[in-house]
Amino acid sequence: MNLEGKQLIGADAVLATGRPIHAINPATGEQMEPAYPGGSNAEVERACELAWQAFDVYRETGLEQRAAFLESVADEIEAIGDDLIERAMAESGLPRARLEGERGRTCGQLRLFARVVRDGEWLDVRIDPALPERQPMPRVDLRQRHIGLGPVAVFGASNFPLAFSVAGGDTASALAAGCPVVIKAHSAHPGTSELVGRAVQRAVHKHELPEGVFSLLFGSGREVGQALVADPRIKAVGFTGSRAGGTALMKTAQNRPEPIPVYAEMSSINPVFLLPEALKARSAALGEAFIGSLTMGAGQFCTNPGLVIAIEGPELDAFVAAAGETVKGAAAQTMLTPGIFEAYESGVSGFSASDKATEVARGQRGEGPNQCQAGLFTAQAADFLADEALQAEIFGSTSLVVKCADLDEVKRVAEHLEGQLTATLQMDDADVDVARQLLPILERRAGRVMANGWPTGVEVCDAMVHGGPYPATSDSRTTSVGTAAIHRFLRPVCYQSLPQALLPEALRDGNPARVSRLVDGKREA
Amino acid sequence: MNLEGKQLIGADAVLATGRPIHAINPATGEQMEPAYPGGSNAEVERACELAWQAFDVYRETGLEQRAAFLESVADEIEAIGDDLIERAMAESGLPRARLEGERGRTCGQLRLFARVVRDGEWLDVRIDPALPERQPMPRVDLRQRHIGLGPVAVFGASNFPLAFSVAGGDTASALAAGCPVVIKAHSAHPGTSELVGRAVQRAVHKHELPEGVFSLLFGSGREVGQALVADPRIKAVGFTGSRAGGTALMKTAQNRPEPIPVYAEMSSINPVFLLPEALKARSAALGEAFIGSLTMGAGQFCTNPGLVIAIEGPELDAFVAAAGETVKGAAAQTMLTPGIFEAYESGVSGFSASDKATEVARGQRGEGPNQCQAGLFTAQAADFLADEALQAEIFGSTSLVVKCADLDEVKRVAEHLEGQLTATLQMDDADVDVARQLLPILERRAGRVMANGWPTGVEVCDAMVHGGPYPATSDSRTTSVGTAAIHRFLRPVCYQSLPQALLPEALRDGNPARVSRLVDGKREA
Known part of the structure; x- marks a missing residue:
């Protein structure tokens, strides 16, 4: 090399x-060669x-x-x-x-x-x-x-x-x-x-x-x-x-x-909504799968699920218990940079110090530098709504479960959220009516709305939207x-009465570039 | 009524x-009824x-x-x-x-x-x-x-x-x-x-x-x-x-x-480039037609041709002479508002007072208030390039002819222009090579590039672009x-694994909304 x-x-x-800039190997803290002297004007x-x-x-x-x-x-x-x-x-x-x-x-x-x-x-x-x-x-x-x-x-x-x-x-x-x-x-x-x-x-x-x-x-x-x-x-x-x-x-x-x-x-905290029937049917399995998504890649994805929203009750308790157990077993992972690790630690400390957030569990402590220790917290919806600190993104494997009194409070939390890259519904067939009430809110708040998956994992294809209202992105x-x-990266240009010799190929008579064209209001393939 | x-x-x-807001009849200066009391927060x-x-x-x-x-x-x-x-x-x-x-x-x-x-x-x-x-x-x-x-x-x-x-x-x-x-x-x-x-x-x-x-x-x-x-x-x-x-x-x-x-x-001053062969073949006709576009609707169009650019010489002199004669005969027209009329007068006064702009002709003086008197000025390209005041839009029937030493100077003026709604080429067949050199500049500078027409008149259709780089618009x-x-006014939303019952009609299996869809990379009409 x-x-x-x-x-x-x-x-x-x-x-x-x-x-000069040096890369730092975050697993060892060692400075790497060569130096990259910074550019100037x-x-x-x-x-x-x-x-x-x-x-x-x-x-x-x-x-x-x-x-x-x-x-x-x-x-x-x-x-x-x-x-x-x-x-x-x-x-x-x-x-x-x-x-x-x-x-x-x-x-x-x-x-x-x-x-x-x-x-x-x-x-x-x-x-x-x-x-x-x-x-x-x-x-x-x-x-x-x-x-x-x-x-x-x-x-x-x-x-x-x-x-x-x-x-x-x-x-x-x-x-x-x-x-x-x-x-x-x-x-x-x-x-x-x-x-x-x-x-x-x-x-x-x-x-x-x-x-x-x-x-x-x-x-x-x-x-x-x-x-x-x-x-x-x-x-x-x-x-x-x-x-x-x-x-x-x-x-x-x-x-x-x-x-x-x-x-x-x-920034995006990618809310996951646990709907009542899904929670009733599979709270433990959801809890485990959720932590799988949360801890993937040390949580360093833009689509990391940093927020879970559900109606409180024994089913949600079971979800939290299963998620908490899974978090406890989650191995520490090296974060990308010392700076990201420090920001993560500071964010988690904020949750720990808050009297509004309750720690459920922490993951394994790592050895060596820059190790991300996963975290799971809960908060009451009213406290979440009142406290901006609880709504901020923590980049890494920590998430907050927001407990709501009823569906109206779930909707209030949804409406209160800033723009997001994703919003996820965990739902069963019998949850469709509830989902239908949430969907218009989530469409307004997020670029991608999904059912029964987890937001991490972004397919590169025609239908993908990795975007969303501010501050998820600057341009929804x-x-x-x-x-x-x-x-x-494109803008339209109109050519009026230009001779064929001056027209770009795609616009010439006979369609020499063989591209789809809308001609006189009709699509020509 | x-x-x-x-x-x-x-x-x-x-x-x-x-x-209260009152309309003012600009032709009479009279205040019209009823009053429209202004809204508040x-x-x-x-x-x-x-x-x-x-x-x-x-x-x-x-x-x-x-x-x-x-x-x-x-x-x-x-x-x-x-x-x-x-x-x-x-x-x-x-x-x-x-x-x-x-x-x-x-x-x-x-x-x-x-x-x-x-x-x-x-x-x-x-x-x-x-x-x-x-x-x-x-x-x-x-x-x-x-x-x-x-x-x-x-x-x-x-x-x-x-x-x-x-x-x-x-x-x-x-x-x-x-x-x-x-x-x-x-x-x-x-x-x-x-x-x-x-x-x-x-x-x-x-x-x-x-x-x-x-x-x-x-x-x-x-x-x-x-x-x-x-x-x-x-x-x-x-x-x-x-x-x-x-x-x-x-x-x-x-x-x-x-x-x-x-x-x-x-704002847009909609430059018109007179190419050499066209100017040679029909300088007088171009001059007359140009003033027709300039004075249409008292010049109160976003696409009004406020700037003409050409290589100096007897052909351009003939164009200016014919345009000047036509301007002299142009009747005054009522402007939209007293404020617009005042801004027009102030803009024209600036040209008149400038030692860089030469008045060729003014149109008929109007009687009554808010009458737009057309105006035609010339300037040397070097002066135009050096003086921002000459490059500013005058909303109304006044235009500036910029005289260039050669094609290189024409290009320099073109490159120097701010973003425009339109750019116009007056050209004959033998001008194609020159036009081809200007075209990339004009595409970068304007939303619509035209040949042998005038920028006023904006067709409402599929192919129209009424836009362009800043400051013609805020978003090209x-x-x-x-x-x-x-x-x-649209943004994309992606739906992942949503049950059919929750999907918007346009996205459901079987295409019940009968819209064009890109399915697995293939266009289905």
């Missing part, structure tokens, strides 16, 4: 001179200039060429081989199987976007031909397609060193949309980022694309990240991380002379996972 | 107690509460029911008859033919959105069926549709008292998307607003919809308007007006505890005119 600690700017690798400037120069050419690549490029990125990532997995394991503390799965997901989503690009539905072509004889006014020829917004700044996420980092979901959807990408690598996994970044560089070179299609910067979010979002050549932002980080980027983006969209995926109109994410 | 000067809140008509509160209560029911109306409601709004507007045209003429100074055409457009776009609603493509249904046998992990059942964002605040525009006011484009697209609407009427045409508002009220009643689907408020933008945008139950904003007004709303929306999208259509990802506008 040959890591150089350099910024990847277009086709170059450049040693910057800022404060000079590197941001150069990456944005190259991205801007690349934009007009890259956005007009043919569907086949762009799709093949995305597939090459996937091929190049796979070609890195086990070096990538080993470096990612060391930098993240995540186990091999998880990272192998995540690599599969990363390459799978690049190939899925290749299919989306080829298909061309994303162009949303609409043609209203001229009607020169129309009364009282003729209609001119009008044709619409979508083009990329421009260069996109993508921020790598700590909790998905592959699937939501350098060549992750935001990068794949932005590249699919025809937008050059400038990445700000997450400082927790610079080596993983360099390996993947060089894979993307090789794919850009192989397809003879302008070098500025991709650059990778290292450095602090407050300096390099903010400078990137403020750069006038950047036209959209993709971010997965904390609420504080996301809202800071939103502010910068909004205060630019030209404000730009920020797609920030931030989109998703960050799944093929619909391509629409985030 | 029975006007009461009341706020229309749900099914009620309420006399408010704030500072109490009216905003009540309208938003009713809208919020209506939302869950209204967003689940069937496609047919919602479409029929939109058609009834159109029918009810037509049923007002000539009273509407007469009041709108008196309040706006616009001529009868224009307002009759605008009424046709208003009702036409309501009926067009009814077609869009029935068709159901806007739901963007995606279904990924469960794959229980898939290795290494089964896939759960995932289904996506779109739902309304929530109640929408719409601000009536001064320059389209019908087509972009109470039941205009923003209202039609929001209602089509399943969002209740609370209007802040433009203070220039309260009587027109009341007439149309009562028509919408009647349609809501006829279709037995929850009364909160529609409310109409009168009052100042700074008070009622800002309070409306700040209300937590409002989830999106539609606005057409000044840059100062639009950016103020953007700021309020962004500073809410839950930020919301603002679709503000603001959408359009405010045409059927694609429905997407502004």
Whole structure:
């Protein structure tokens, strides 16, 4: 594994001179080599200039060429081989199987976007031909397609060193949309980022694309990240991380002379509603399965179930008892970074110190640094509603069971929740009427509503919505996972009476690009 | 004509107690009756509460029911008859033919959105069926549709008292998307607003919809308007007006505890590029046609051509001479409001006083108040590039011809422009190579690029884009005119493993709503 600690700017690798970043192996606390000297305004400037120069050419690549490029990125990532997995394991503390799965997901989503690009539905072509004889006014020829917004700044996420980092979901959807990408690598996994970044560089070179299609910067979010979002050549932002980080980027983006969209995926506690009949039928099994979802990956998923809501009574007591027993047996797991571990400990301490939350059980204590000890607490609904601290996200394997007096209180709690990525109903057939009362509330509050599953596990497909009202995300109109994410980075352009020679291929007579088009109000496949 | 000067809140008509608004007939300067006492927080509160209560029911109306409601709004507007045209003429100074055409457009776009609603493509249904046998992990059942964002605040525009006011484009697209609407009427045409508002009220009643689907408020933008945008139950904003007004709303929306999208259509000077061969072939004809577009409706269109760009030389001189002659003969026209007239006069005075702009000609002086006297100026490209004042929009019939040394300077001017609604190429066949060099710049700068037409005149159809990069609008990802506008007010929701009984009709097995669906990656019509 040959890591150089350099910024990847277009086709170059450049040693910057800022404060060096070192990965820390969270399982051992050891600092890893090489150092990644942080970038400065000079590197941001150069990456944005190259991205801007690349934009007009890259956005007009043919569907086949762009799709093949995305597939090459996937091929190049796979070609890195086990070096990538080993470096990612060391930098993240995540186990091999998880990272192998995540690599599969990363390459799978690049190939899925290749299919989306080829298909061309994303162009949303609409043609209203001229009607020169129309009364009282003729209609001119009008044709619409979508083009990329421009260069996109993508921020790598700590909790998905592959699937939501350098060549992750935001990068794949932005590249699919025809937008050059400038990445700000997450400082927790610079080596993983360099390996993947060089894979993307090789794919850009192989397809003879302008070098500025991709650059990778290292450095602090407050300096390099903010400078990137403020750069006038950047036209959209993709971010997965904390609420504080996301809202800071939103502010910068909004205060630019030209404000730009920020797609920030931030905080979500992913409420699970245990409906009465389901609770009656299988309280213990639900309790055990719930803890399985809660402790998966040390709870470091955006969709981790941080909140359970149910009507109090012996069935809920049985659920809590079973969940508590399962928590007690839950092994400690290494968290991603010392900072995340500290924030987790601080969040759990807050629950422990609160006279409104009652500790049910804690998981196994770990040995060594940064070990996540699971936790389960309960609170009365009235206390939960009155105390904002109980409603905040604790990133990690701790959850709160909110006990409600009756269905009306369940609904009040549901209405009181902030925007969420997911909402889950545990229900039996006889719960349908209750579920029907909750559903409109949950649709308004969450991007994904599910029955009898657990929110962890996000399928990459056409129908997925990984999004939701603020503060789950900064923009509920989109998703960050799944093929619909391509629409985030597009805008419509209408061409009026342009000669055929000037029209983009997808809009020309005869449909040479063979894409779906809405012609005079009728869909032509 | 029975006007009461009341706020229309749900099914009620309420006399408010704030500072009264009177329409002013701009042709005479006379104050019109009745007074419209401005609303207060109490009216905003009540309208938003009713809208919020209506939302869950209204967003689940069937496609047919919602479409029929939109058609009834159109029918009810037509049923007002000539009273509407007469009041709108008196309040706006616009001529009868224009307002009759605008009424046709208003009702036409309501009926067009009814077609869009029935068709159901806007739901963007995606279904990924469960794959229980898939290795290494089964896939759960995932289904996506779109739902309304929530109640929408719409601000009536001064320059389209019908087509972009109470039941205009923003209202039609929001209602089509399943969002209740609370209007802040433009203070220039309260009587027109009341007439149309009562028509919408009647349609809501006829279709037995929850009364909160529609409310109409009168009052100042700074008070009622800002309070409306700040209300937590409002989830999106539609606005057409000044840059100062639009950016103020953007700021309020962004500073809410839950930020919301603002679709503000603001300022655009709509550059027209005269390419060399076209200029050579028909400079005089172009000059005359240009002034026709410039002076239409006293230049009070968002797409008014406020800027002409060309390479200097005898052909351009001939264009300017012909345009100047035509301007001299242009009759004065009544502007919409005293405020708009004052702003126009001030903008033209700025050009007159500038030592960088040269006056070519002025149009006829009007008699009576608020008369727009057309104007034509020229400037050198270098001066234009250096002077922000020359780049600002003058709302009305004044335009600036920018003289460039060569094609490179034309491109520099194009790259320098802010975001625009439109960009126009006047070109002949032999100009195609030049046009091809400009096109990528114009696509990045404008929502609509046209050849050999004039930007005024915006067709309401599937392919239209009336939008563009900031500051033409606050959000280049959408359009405010045409059927694609429905997407502004929608967000995706994914349903995972929900029982059929709980699924919305459009997502159920067998496709009972008969809408286009993407099933397992394949389009089912």
